[in-house]
Amino acid sequence: MSRFLKRTGTTDLNVFYPIRSECEADVPTTRFKPRSGKTLSARRWHASFSQEGHLDIAKVLRLIQRGGVHPSIKGVVWEFLLGCYDPNSTFEERNQIKEQRRQQYSVWKSECRTMVPVIGTGKFLTSPLIDDDELPIDESLIGVPISDKKTLRWMQTIHQIGLDVVRTDQALVFYENESNQAELWDVLAVYAWIDNDIGYVQGYFFCRMNEICSPLVILLDNEADSFWCFERAMRRMRENFRTSASSMGVQSHLSTLSQIMKTVDPQLHQHLEDLDAGEYLFAFRMLMVLFRREFSFVDTLYLWELMWAMEYDPKLFSLYEESEVTRTDDTTPAINDKLWKKYGKFQRKNLQTGNTEQQFSALSVFLVASVLEIKNRRILKEAKGVEDVVKILGDITSHLDAKKACDEALKIQKKYLSKAKKP
Incomplete structure (x- = not known):
């Protein structure tokens, strides 16, 4: 459920994704409007599950293809669309999977926090940790000696993620809160650590992974759940971000x-x-x-x-x-x-x-x-x-x-x- 719904109790789209007052004139009016009988509503979504928790995915797909998903349930619906859960699984099975994933994310995040203690504090970095000679700029910001290329490459990336976070969806009230920006930074930093092949890539023409991750952080209340949705989304798109000296993945x-x-x-x-x-x-x-x-x-x-x-x-x-x-x-x-x-x-x-x-x-x-x-x-x-x-x-x-x-x-x-x- 959207964190905006929990706070406001309204279904107005402007409240789900509120715009900063100084940006309202520059933000175009959305064309999407929930439509009764066509948009997948919370009521229809809950009615699509059996008593054990099996999801009638055919019914859900039909409604989404006709009129999209109501903002109050986008996050949980997207978890199924992105393949996080098997529609044939039960409530109990999904709860077990969710808990296992949250624990795994916690382990990875702890590894990252050991190396860069700012992670998980509600703050984030925009200044480089490593200089051009591959040496620490401020050793107080680094928790462990840099002993391998993976750690070095990751630490060289951390500040770029922070710079991109600052640029992310700046018109939204959501990112006026530094802790929300830090959550996006944490998710991207952990992903960059565990994806040994791609890591974090800004891409050509300033196409950044943060633009894919941001909606998931906004829609899902739990940071670990946002991470796993992003990880699933990147499995579809990661080849786009693969680059070499002679070619671009896309x-x-x-x-x-x-x-x-x-x-x-x-x-x-x-x-x-x-x-x-x-x-x-x-x-x-x-x-x-x-x-x-x-x-x-x-x-x-x-x-x-x-x-x-x-x-x-x-x-x-x-x-x-x-x-x-x-x-x-x-x-x-x-x-x-x-x-x-x-x-x-x-x-x-x-x-x-x-x-x-x-x-x-x-x-x-x-x-x-x-x-x-x-x-x-x-x-x-x-x-x-x-x-x-x-x-x-x-x-x-x-x-x-x-x-x-x-x-x-x-x-x-x-x-x-x-x-x-x-x-």
């Missing part, structure tokens, strides 16, 4: 976007090619942080839950629980009608067509294609260079309709799959 999505546009709208694709925009780098930010800059905060939450519901795969939770398990994609599984309903609309179409490669299984790529189609005429008429494309797309920032964009993305997916199958 490039595979950009390549797929190019292929999709070339198939569904060859005229627009050729125009972008002529403008030297055929690599679609202008879409980098949309894909990296899932449209955080293109939608208002509230509409971003709505967009994400629509996407995750449409992409939902009932097998995901088992993969999340056992990382060593791998999917086989050599054949399309035989699935009966009852089980089909437990898949989201987008994922169902992927399975029906055998289109299970990861880059083609990302709804976000088709969402970018839908945005381009929305602005098709203007791009063809007005864009004389890459900067014009960027400006045209920038004009839609925070004014997109999430539901229409997702519906259009599904149409483009259908069109692409149909045309791609032809010789």
Whole structure:
């Protein structure tokens, strides 16, 4: 349940996600409004569980895809959408899993606090701990000797996380409270410690992991629960943040976007090619942080839950629980009608067509294609260079309709799959 609901007892969206008074003029009005009979309400959510706690996920997905999730229950619903829990589990089983995860998070956080004692105090750091010679700047802020490269790299990252935390969702009243900023810092710091491969990455064009984590810290009351939701979200997105000297992780999505546009709208694709925009780098930010800059905060939450519901795969939770398990994609599984309903609309179409490669299984790529189609005429008429494309797309920032964009993305997916199958 949202911490704002517990404090206010109201269902007004402006109270769930209050805006600082000095920022109100710069924050666009949200398009998302809970709609009776379509939005997943608290009443309908609780009625979707059996007496033992089994969740009717097909019913829940249907409602989310029609009208999103009511703010009072977004956090707990997202835990299921992100694969934290198996819908077939019981209340008792989930409580045990939750307690185990909270204990594990506490262990990891204690490890981090041993190295940097500020962690867990309600404060956070924005100044570097390590200088260019890899030596401590202020030994009083470091709890242990730096004895290995992992610890060194992590400590070099800590202050960057702090700088990004200060920039996070600055218009929201929530982050006027330093302890809330510190909670976001703690979650990101612990994640950076346990993810040996990716750690914490700011990304190109200032696309930061904090933009993915922030809504989860706001929606879930318990810090450990926020961490585990973020960890699940990053399992979907972490490859986007993988970088090397020669490539960016999100490039595979950009390549797929190019292929999709070339198939569904060859005229627009050729125009972008002529403008030297055929690599679609202008879409980098949309894909990296899932449209955080293109939608208002509230509409971003709505967009994400629509996407995750449409992409939902009932097998995901088992993969999340056992990382060593791998999917086989050599054949399309035989699935009966009852089980089909437990898949989201987008994922169902992927399975029906055998289109299970990861880059083609990302709804976000088709969402970018839908945005381009929305602005098709203007791009063809007005864009004389890459900067014009960027400006045209920038004009839609925070004014997109999430539901229409997702519906259009599904149409483009259908069109692409149909045309791609032809010789």
